[in-house]
Amino acid sequence: MRPTMLFHFFSLQARKSMSYRLDFWVKTVVNTLIGLGLVWYLWSSIFASTGQESYGGYTLAGMMLYYVLMMLTMRLTQLRIGDMDLAEEIYNGSLSRYLVYPLSYLPVKYAQQMGGIVDVVLQIALSALVLWYFFPHEELAVVSAMNVIRALPVVLLGSLLAFLLYLPLQLVAFWADNVWSLVLLARFASGLLGGGLLPLSLFPEHWANTLRLLPPALLYDFPVATLMGRVTQGQYLLSIACICGWILLLTFVSRTVWQRGTVQYTGVGI
Numbered sequence: 001m002r003p004t005m006l007f008h009f010f011s012l013q014a015r016k017s018m019s020y021r022l023d024f025w026v027k028t029v030v031n032t033l034i035g036l037g038l039v040w041y042l043w044s045s046i047f048a049s050t051g052q053e054s055y056g057g058y059t060l061a062g063m064m065l066y067y068v069l070m071m072l073t074m075r076l077t078q079l080r081i082g083d084m085d086l087a088e089e090i091y092n093g094s095l096s097r098y099l100v101y102p103l104s105y106l107p108v109k110y111a112q113q114m115g116g117i118v119d120v121v122l123q124i125a126l127s128a129l130v131l132w133y134f135f136p137h138e139e140l141a142v143v144s145a146m147n148v149i150r151a152l153p154v155v156l157l158g159s160l161l162a163f164l165l166y167l168p169l170q171l172v173a174f175w176a177d178n179v180w181s182l183v184l185l186a187r188f189a190s191g192l193l194g195g196g197l198l199p200l201s202l203f204p205e206h207w208a209n210t211l212r213l214l215p216p217a218l219l220y221d222f223p224v225a226t227l228m229g230r231v232t233q234g235q236y237l238l239s240i241a242c243i244c245g246w247i248l249l250l251t252f253v254s255r256t257v258w259q260r261g262t263v264q265y266t267g268v269g270i
Contacts, residue, residue, distance in 0.1 A: 174261030
C-alpha cells in the first residue's frame with residue numbers, strides 16, 4: 001500500500017511539472033541561451049585577452065561543454081518541488097494534512113522531488129541531440145557511454161543529497177517565520193563552492209581537494225567530472241562513499257529537527 005501511495009505522489013508531481021508545456025519549454029530555452037551566452041562572452045574574452053590555450057585543464061570548447069553539462073546536472077540535483085514549499089507548508093498550516101496520512105512526511109516529499117525530475121529528463125534528451133549537432137565531436141567524445149553509466153548513480157544519489165541538504169534549513173520554519181534567506185545563502189554557497197560558477201580545477205589544489213569531499217561539490221562538480229572522464233576509479237569510489245556518508249548524516253539531522261519541530265507545531269491549515 002505504501003509504495004503505491006508514494007508512486008501516486010510521484011505521478012501527481014510529474015504531471016504537475018509538465019502541465020504548462022509552453023511555459024516549461026520557453027523558460028528552459030531562454031534561460032539556457034542567456035546563461036550560455038554570458039558564459040561564452042566571459043570566457044572567450046578571457047582566452048582572447050590572455051592568449052592562453054587552457055585554464056584548469058579546459059580549452060574554450062571544453063569550458064563551454066563543462067557549463068552545458070553543469071546546467072543539465074544541476075537541474076537534476078536541485079530541489080525540484082520548490083525552494084520554499086516545505087517552509088511554506090509549515091508557515092501556513094497546510095502541513096497538517098500530511099500528518100494524518102498513513103505515510104511519513106519526508107518520504108512523501110522525496111517522492112514529489114523525484115516526480116519533478118521527469119520533465120528534466122525530457123529536456124536532457126533533447127539537449128543531447130542539440131549538443132551532438134552543434135558541439136565539436138572531438139570535445140563530446142569525452143562524454144562516453146561508460147561515463148554516462150557511471151554518472152547515473154551519482155545523479156540519483158545527488159538528488160537525494162540535495163533534498164536532505166536543504167531540508168533542515170526549511171524545517172527551521174518551525175521556529176522562524178521566514179527562512180528564505182537561509183535557503184538563498186545555501187544555494188549561492190553551493191554554486192560557488194561546488195563548481196557551479198567556476199570549475200574547481202581553477203581553485204588552489206589544496207582547497208579544491210577539500211571542497212570535493214563536501215556536499216556542494218558532490219552535487220555539481222563530481223557528476224560533471226564523471227561525465228567528462230576526469231575522475232579516476234579511486235576518486236569515483238571515494239566520492240560515492242562521501243555522498244553516502246553525507247546522506248546518512250543529513251538524514252539523522254533532518255529526522256532530529258523534524259521530531260523536535262513537530263512537538264511544538266500548531267498549524268491550523270488543511
